[in-house]
Amino acid sequence: MSRWLPLGLFYCLVYLGTGVSVPFMPAWFGSHGLTGAQIGLILSAPMLARTISGPLIALWADGFKLRRTPIMFLAMGATFAYASLSLVNGFWFWFLAWFIASSLFSTLPPLTDVLALRRARLDGFGFGWPRGLGSVAFIISNLVMGYLLTRLSKDLVLIWTIAAALATGLAALVLLPGDRVSEEGSRLQSRDRWHGLGDLLQRPLFLWSITASGLIQAAHAFYYGFSTLVWQAQGLPAATIGMLWGFGVAAEVAFMWFAEGWRRRLGPEIMLVLGSLGAIVRWIAMAFSPPVPILFGLQVLHAFSFAATFMAVLPLIERYSPPRAASAAQVLNSALSGGLLIGLAMIVSGPLYDGFGARGYLAMALIAGLGFVAAVQVLRQGRLAPQGL
DSSP states (O other), rough: OOOTTHHHHHHHHHHHHHHHHHHHHHHHHHHHHOHHHHHHHHHHHHHHHHHHHHHHHHHHHHEEEEEEEEEEHHHHHHHHHHTTTTOOOOOHHHHHHHHHHHHHTHHHHHHHHHHHHHHHHHTTTTTTHHHHHHHHHHHHHHHHHHHTTTTTTTTHHHHHHHHHOOOOOHHHHHOOOOOBBBTTOOOOHHHHHHHHEEEEEOOHHHHHHHHHHHHHHHHHHHHHHHHHHHHHHOOOHHHHHHHHHHHHHHHHHHHHHHHHHHHHOOOOOOHHHHHHHHHHHHHHHHHOOHHHHHHHHHHHIIIIIIHHHHHHHHHHHHSSOGGHHHHHHHHHHHHHIIIIIIHHHHHHHHHHHHHGGGGGEEEEEEEHHHHHHHHHHHHHHHHTTOOOO
């Protein structure tokens, strides 16, 4: 356990921040007078820009000798950007501050994944153990803040987010290993980093892998944005809704912690296909507003639609990307699945909910179906060209 525990603690700090900022910062903006449309614009802008800002930040990060150094700088930069939200009022100032903070902080998980995947391979532990601790921290911070907000001001959300970002930056030098960006120990020149990115974009299996993952993860948009409203319309009490959310994340953590041997036997290509199939089944069933016992069963499929997809694409990216573009590869995947595609899917989810209610999940099943097609391409082409060239 000691080999992966420091990485796990670092993931905890990252997700203690996002576990509060993702669900509750909209409430902070709302408490300061912003409209729903303004909040939506603030939140969506860095997500949609991530396919550009993410790789650029990754190229910058690979210019350091140690992988943990840019992680520290990014966390500290996000700390100052989050803190600036409290200094001046106004939509455009908040828009800019949030854009910077979110763009910087959102690159921390994929850059940490690069480190953790390498250490897991070298030290012989399962990557799911440290990463799963991050998911546990997300749940805990979400529940704690939900409780505190029943008694305290929404300004606590921003204070917590700033403190978590600061702790993440300080802990990067203590908890993260001193792995070098380049195996030779020298800094990668800017020319080499740009060439690595160009090489990356010419690798079909890399592109198929991140496309499959991006589509499957984007199909969660309706669930993330409107499942609570759908369940409320079914007459489910708030306590049951909270348990449904928690049950899904618990299934995710259980998969990361206890399915390592099974994942290795099947291989990441098959796991990616299974993730897409789990998503298709889940969203089709959710479209028909099933009763509570079936809903809990469907929440188990979060282990496939999210966790299996996430855990499958990381080693595929590592396999099919050049070493000099490792950071850019993971960040580009994160930007596609957690930025552009899910941002677009979230935009259309609102009208789908207004027009069709729970039937909006059928559109998500269609997106997951496209992810299945891409995952089958990864499986088929990977067998023909195992090096991804």
